[in-house]
Amino acid sequence: MKKIATIILSSMIVLIMMNACLKDDSDILPITKVKILMYDILSATERLVQFSFETEQVYSCGNSMIRYDNTVSNELISIHLKDIEQPSLCVGSDSPAFVNIVIGSLQSGDYPVEIKVGSYINTGTLIVSDSHYVLNIATPQLLEVEYDTLQRIPVNTIWGLVGYYYASASTTADFFLDSLENLGAVPKFLNPGEYGYFQVDTSGNIIKPSNSSFNNLKTFDYNYENSFDDIEDLIGHVDFFYPGEVKIYLYNWKGETFLSGSY
Numbered sequence: 001m002k003k004i005a006t007i008i009l010s011s012m013i014v015l016i017m018m019n020a021c022l023k024d025d026s027d028i029l030p031i032t033k034v035k036i037l038m039y040d041i042l043s044a045t046e047r048l049v050q051f052s053f054e055t056e057q058v059y060s061c062g063n064s065m066i067r068y069d070n071t072v073s074n075e076l077i078s079i080h081l082k083d084i085e086q087p088s089l090c091v092g093s094d095s096p097a098f099v100n101i102v103i104g105s106l107q108s109g110d111y112p113v114e115i116k117v118g119s120y121i122n123t124g125t126l127i128v129s130d131s132h133y134v135l136n137i138a139t140p141q142l143l144e145v146e147y148d149t150l151q152r153i154p155v156n157t158i159w160g161l162v163g164y165y166y167a168s169a170s171t172t173a174d175f176f177l178d179s180l181e182n183l184g185a186v187p188k189f190l191n192p193g194e195y196g197y198f199q200v201d202t203s204g205n206i207i208k209p210s211n212s213s214f215n216n217l218k219t220f221d222y223n224y225e226n227s228f229d230d231i232e233d234l235i236g237h238v239d240f241f242y243p244g245e246v247k248i249y250l251y252n253w254k255g256e257t258f259l260s261g262s263y
Contacts, residue, residue, distance in 0.1 A: 025088040031081055031118045032057045033142045038133055038150040039196040042255035049103040053081060054096040062092020066099040077103060077126060080116040117142040147194040153253050159206060159221040160250035163214030169245040173218045176238050176248060183230050185222035236263030
């Protein structure tokens with residue numbers, strides 16, 4: 001009984017210490033200049049507009065967050081970025097503070113926008129159309145608009161990349177792309193600009209990401225209206241017959257992801 005009592009007492013002490021550690025002792029810091037990025041969040045049923053904010057300043061905690069209030073209506077999209085919360089329990093280090101704010105599903109039209117950063121008020125308009133979003137802020141204060149126009153990914157679009165380390169695997173990458181076209185994928189040239197998930201150059205081709213770990217990359221975008229079961233089978237075929245040669249990343253307009261090693 002004495003041993004059990006000792007174990008219970010020890011457990012209670014640990015719980016008390018954990019509760020003390022979990023007590024909200026976050027530091028609240030004044031907000032500084034922030035950057036805004038727009039995203040079109042994809043799903044099979046709807047599209048959602050998201051504003052992502054991150055600070056220009058880097059903080060010692062990687063999980064520092066921007067605290068905010070927001071309201072959304074047809075009359076006004078209002079966001080107040082109030083300050084920075086730096087948690088007492090840090091995860092990671094040396095990162096900007098950030099927050100993602102989902103505005104919602106918006107019909108085509110013009111929406112007044114007010115983004116308050118600390119005590120600085122920025123006013124403008126978000127223009128929504130079937131093909132793109134445009135955020136107009138006349139004189140940003142403590143706010144940097146990373147890109148004012150976000151192109152929307154058209155229905156039936158698939159895109160992605162094939163990465164590989166050795167040049168000899170180029171033929172396997174080409175085999176995959178040729179096989180995609182045999183399944184009914186039709187090469188597509190998107191409008192130049194920022195799509196949130198990727199960028200397109202003036203020739204209509206997806207720009208290769210600069211932070212890739214692969215020595216070689218082939219990007220692609222297609223119009224595709226057939227079964228995605230066939231694409232899964234194709235990726236599995238490449239994995240089985242050409243193991244480790246290429247890594248395939250394929251995405252669609254419904255927010256679905258198809259990756260090597262999954263089939």
